[in-house]
Amino acid sequence: MKDFNFSKMEPILQGWSADKKFLVEDHIGNKYFLRISSINKYDSKKANFELMRQTSALGVPMCEPIEFGICQDGCYSLQSWIDGVDLESEIIALSNPDQYAYGMEAGSLLKKIHSIPAPNDFEKWENRFSRKIDKKIRGYHDCPIKFDGSELMIQYINAHRHLLEGRPQCYQHGDYHVGNMMLNRTGQLIIIDFDRDDFGDPWEEFNRIVWSAQQSHFFACGMIDGYFSASAPHVFWDLLALYIASNTLSSIPWAIPFGMKEIDIMKNQAAEILGWYDGMKNTIPTWYMNCKKH
Structure with missing residues (x-):
């Protein structure tokens, strides 16, 4: 063709x-x-x-x-x-149980995606991601714009780097969040936009859950529960906090070419994330704990 x-x-x-x-x-x-x-x-x-x-x-x-x-x-x-609607625009109109149910489905589908293994000769994850961390920290320090609490994130990252050792690697969607999901005409959840796919730690894939949690705590909570089919292990939360913190640091330099609107969005997001983690003192975010109370 x-x-x-x-x-x-x-x-x-x-x-x-x-x-x-x-x-x-x-x-x-x-x-x-x-x-x-x-x-x-x-x-x-x-x-x-x-x-x-x-x-x-x-x-x-x-x-x-x-x-x-x-x-x-x-x-x-x-x-x-796909003939349907963006889930991001529809999720808030749904009941809390329905938001949670779609999150459960998203989590179980992600588990399927992660069943595709990375090539055997792929570089060890701790080496690959440690370089990314170093680059992100350098990029943030060189950036003229800062956000309050960034040093708490950097301290947390450096204190928990050892958790990267021995992590498995698999196929990743690369941008897995509510903004890359749709509902078709029958209400079925559809996963779209695999354009940023990669291989890496399956748990790193949850770093985009920030965007989902901002739209719906119940969806984000369901996504984690659906992925693990039970309670997530504590080390998952510790690693997720590291991945989200490192993403947050790099979001500021990323936003600068797009102007003050994007910069303000990322600074506000950083403040919200620090609130979820109580200044990086608690690694289970408040939105998850509050969701489980309902």
Whole structure:
């Protein structure tokens, strides 16, 4: 499929990716999701497409990968189109039990995704993530904008680095939160946007739960309970606090090119996270403890 012969190509402008995205329709009315990437991303995009196929084969409801190849503008992937609504915009209108139930489903689906192992020759996780931590701390120290409580996060990270040792690695969605989920017309939860996929510690995947918890404590709580099918071990909470703290540090330098609006969002988020963790003194966030009381 080097030349596209769709009867309709409607640009999709949401998201942060540099890829070109389209809702496309063929001559008999079938809809698809088309993503076009730079040709220099061919190898990574092809690998992403094949891993999406593996994920779909596990029964994860998602945009089904249909075709991958080269086109005039680069490389492309064609996927099934999801006719539905963004969960992020719908979640608050749902009852607390329904929010929790969708979180449970999201957690169990994530467990399926994590059943795909990382390659045997992958570098040890403690080495990979320690370099990321060093880079994020340096980036924050070099950044002209600071937030109150950042040193508490840095102290916590350095005191808990040892928890990275011996962590297993698996396939990761890479951006797993309520903003990358949809409900189809029957109300089924659909996982979308595997564009940031990677291999790493399965528990690191929960670092984006910040965005989910800001939308719905019950969904975020359900996601953890659904993943573990029982109580999460205490070391999970300790590691999650490390992953969230390191992400929070890097969010400030990341936001600067986008202007004060994004900077303020990230500073407010940092303050909220420090509140959840009582200044990094308690590693089970308050939203989870409050949710379990209901």
